[in-house]
Amino acid sequence: MSVSDGSDPVVILMTDFGLRDTYVGQMKSVISSICPNARVIDLSHDVDPQNIAQGAFFLERSMPFFPDRAVVVCVIDPGVGTSRKPIAIKTARQTFLAPDNGLLTPVLGLQTITDCISISNPEIMLPVQSSTFHGRDIFSPAAAHLCAGFPFDRLGDPVNPASCITLPAEKNRIENGNIIEGRVLFCDHFGNIVTSLESSLVENRHRWEISAEGIDGLPIVKTYEDVDEGKLLAYRGSFDTIEIAVRNGSAAGITGLKHGAAVRLIRKKTVTTANPS
Structure with missing residues (x-):
């Protein structure tokens, strides 16, 4: 055959x-x-x-x-x-x-x-x-x-x-359902930071924010135009994981985050909008 x-x-x-x-x-x-x-x-x-x-x-x-x-x-x-x-x-x-x-x-x-x-x-x-x-x-x-x-x-x-040899499954650490800790998988050609945090974890992006070394309270937005040029953003990436980027810039260069660095998805205590998208 x-x-x-x-x-x-x-x-x-x-x-x-x-x-x-x-x-x-x-x-x-x-x-x-x-x-x-x-x-x-x-x-x-x-x-x-x-x-x-x-x-x-x-x-x-x-x-x-x-x-x-x-x-x-x-x-x-x-x-x-x-x-x-x-x-x-x-x-x-x-x-x-x-x-x-x-x-x-x-x-x-x-x-x-x-x-x-x-x-x-x-x-x-x-x-x-x-x-x-x-x-x-x-x-x-x-x-x-x-x-x-x-x-x-x-x-x-x-x-x-x-x-055949297999790799261990990537596991994110969950704390009381309010904090989910993943890690940086890699940084792409544009300097976007791809994380292990699956997009499916974010059922309502307005209820969550991203934290990492040097980053606190980063909102999850829909696309680059939701922030000003040069500003950090988090979004649901094409790999179906949460990514960190800079509009018209390199998040890897600005943050210094590298492979293996901890990234946290944190549930907000209050939600400022009812938009479920």
């Missing part, structure tokens, strides 16, 4: 390689050499270096938008060259290739797994494999071969999905 159905296959790439060097270009070149009709989508190459949890978060929040039958290659791999396994997971919708280091936690938890296998067949690797660049030498050619019709079950040996 392969992932090819006769239409142009899609490969989705996510790495922490950045775009300054040639790493991503080499991966794409390998894919194109093996399966020229494959369309390659760059999900992101700016995951913070070695930040497996951030990569897993990006993957979780992006999976609903992936086309069916896509082959998704995820390489955030601080253990490259060690005993960690390169694995491939086939679900009812897509196929995912990644190191077995927790990066595929959302796939294992949210999708229906049909097959799981180690990537160990030398037929679908480059003839010589670097000990530090499995993205080019193992994952990219394996993905391209699958797109070209190579049978999934010939990638290597079967793996029990239950044995």
Whole structure:
């Protein structure tokens, strides 16, 4: 059974390689050499270096938008060259290739797994494999071969999905239902601060405010135009979590908040408006 159905296959790439060097270009070149009709989508190459949890978060929040039958290659791999396994997971919708280091936690938890296998067949690797660049030498050619019709079950040996490494669930601390403490997950390209506080926690944004180191009583607004230019705001972001931003500025630069910093959602003692939106 392969992932090819006769239409142009899609490969989705996510790495922490950045775009300054040639790493991503080499991966794409390998894919194109093996399966020229494959369309390659760059999900992101700016995951913070070695930040497996951030990569897993990006993957979780992006999976609903992936086309069916896509082959998704995820390489955030601080253990490259060690005993960690390169694995491939086939679900009812897509196929995912990644190191077995927790990066595929959302796939294992949210999708229906049909097959799981180690990537160990030398037929679908480059003839010589670097000990530090499995993205080019193992994952990219394996993905391209699958797109070209190579049978999934010939990638290597079967793996029990239950044995795959998963990351612990992100847990926010709740105090009496009035204070919910989360943390900064990452800061995006614009300097917006993405937190672990789910938007669903805020049933009425007027009843809550945000607090963090150097920030007190920050209201949750609908959009940037609700505050003056250069002012801080909190809002329900596109990742479905609460974000902190600055209108036409960088919240990360102004606040200095970094990955792991505590962020608190605090229920107001009084509500100044009855607007439930």
